[in-house]
Amino acid sequence: MTMSNKRTDTMPEGSRPMDKTINRRDFLKLSAVSVAVAAGTRVVTSSKASSAAPKGKHRWAMVIDQSKCVGCEYCTLACQAHNDINPDIQWNRVIEAGKIGNKPVFVPRPCMHCEKAPCVEVCPVKASYYRDDGIVMMDYDRCIGCRYCQIACPYDARSFNWEAFTGENPAVPEWGYPGIERRPRGVPEKCSFCYQTIDRGLALGLTPGVDREATPACVNICPTGARMFGDLNDPESNVSKALRDNPSYRLREDLGTEPRVYYLPAVHTEEA
């Protein structure tokens, strides 16, 4: 499914031509068709509820426990494979932030999916936009490539496609299979919380963060379980619980961007 038809859900229009054919059919065919339409409608409306959820139904967030992160960069590799990313670009970068004792501390940095995202504010064409579930999305078909979003992003989360990615992806198949199209030359790209996995999982009735089939690749691959993903609107989700029970922080909170990626600091286990 491409980005553009994600944005405009065409269920009502899609059913109209069918109504016309119904008029020309006899009663038996009509009933058969109407059953099919009803069945189709149910499938589509349930998938619609996932991709265009009423505002605030889900509020996806990621929690990264720095005390568990060992800096293996599996998350980056899984991300490269599942999102078919040019090896020159990293949506998820693992940064070494320093040492506590002899133990290095890492900051894995995906897109923060800010509640008040500077990139969405500055984009002249609304190619960066908020989904109802809080994911900051890129419409790669609309972007003009001005790179103002890169200028504005405080987290360095965006990478520009200076050239088209045409070669083989070295992370495939070892680290996974691509679930989305490659981005064209001339647009910036960034982490999308694996929206394709979330949407598909929800359509199948799964819960992102609980069921692997509905959870971002970086969370699934993490060998130490340092990453959690879930819905902040659900007080019983693993992320809500983790944030309730542990001290946490977000990157550059002073900027007021309200990131949706939370970090549990590395020290909290040593103190405990």
Add this chain to the structure above:
Amino acid sequence: MLKKLLTPWSAWLTFLGIIMLGGLAAGIMVFWKGLSITHLTDRVPWGLWITIDLSSIALGAGAFSLCAGVYLFGLKRYQPIARTATFVGLICYTMATLALILDIGRPERFWHSLVYWNTHSLLWEVTMCVVLYLTVLVFETMPIIANLEWLRRRFPRLTSLMEHVHHYAPFLAIVGLGLSSLHQSSLGATYGVIKARPFWFKPEMSVLFMLSAIVGGISLTLFVSMLSSRLTSKARVNDVLVERLAQFVGYLLIGYFYFRAWDALATTYTYDPGRTEGLHFLTKGPFAFNFWIVEMLLGVVVPMILLLYRPTRINRFWRMVALLFVAVGVVAFRWDTNLTGQLVLMPILAGQAITYTSYQPSIVEILTGAAILAYGLGAFSLGVKYLRVVDHSLLETKQEMIQVETPEPVTA
């Protein structure tokens, strides 16, 4: 035969033509190979082209400032200079458009900003204003284009219609003033709203961009007018008018100097991480020469003295030097501002050290940039020769007289 062909005029056009051809080749390379052949990076995504874009728009500001002066504030006698400024403005804005088309990653989608509006985006506002103002400039230059001898003979009715646009000049001046005030200052705000880059993040960016644009725009118009009057008999300037305006630029420079110095000194007030480093980068680091010598000394202080001290202002050479320096100083201001904000890298973690990066434009960026400049110079030269864009003996009344002389008489 060869000697006849090799006039300074033909040599000048050939020279510009070669530069434009080089730039055309480089431009085709950019569209073909993509931006990977530039030295732009994810760290420094805005480089030389953005500077050309910003500088062109700033130096095109003479058009709206002088048109406002002539048609709104009643300074009628400066009308011939406003005429030149309008033409310079049109050239500058088309130069900016050329630079932008090269700079964006998907040039074929340039129209998206006109269709998909994000009214929160400063860049959207700037794009809309620039497009609308370019339209205003086209209307404003119509009476000038109507001076083209060939067009007059071939389409007399069209040219008289184009000249008629002149009667709407005051309305165009109002629209132009509004649109220019918006986008000239918003170009500063484009940087000023970026909280991630503390060196830029301040409200005075808009004021500084606006003020420097007015100062630089008027200076460039006066400079090219004086220069062409020295080089060709096709250009005639009224030196009294030019000198008066040059003095006005001198006074404006005092105000600009005050704001600029205050802005630089006040940068240290907050001790925000990144902001003081930016100031150090500018005043003590790699841009120190640009800042102290090109921007402040040659761009502001020296021309301020040259233009306010009567003997040097009366002297045409020193006046020209001063006016050129002002324009160059504004370009340096745009270059330094754009790059300083990007080269000082803020850490994503609080307490981590600030790092620095560097940027040098690549050969394709320089070639295309030079070609855009050559296009501007060429267009202005042709304007001087064929459209009499620098002719201060040409007043409104005279223009109307010329109109009567056209083969097809205008029916009142």
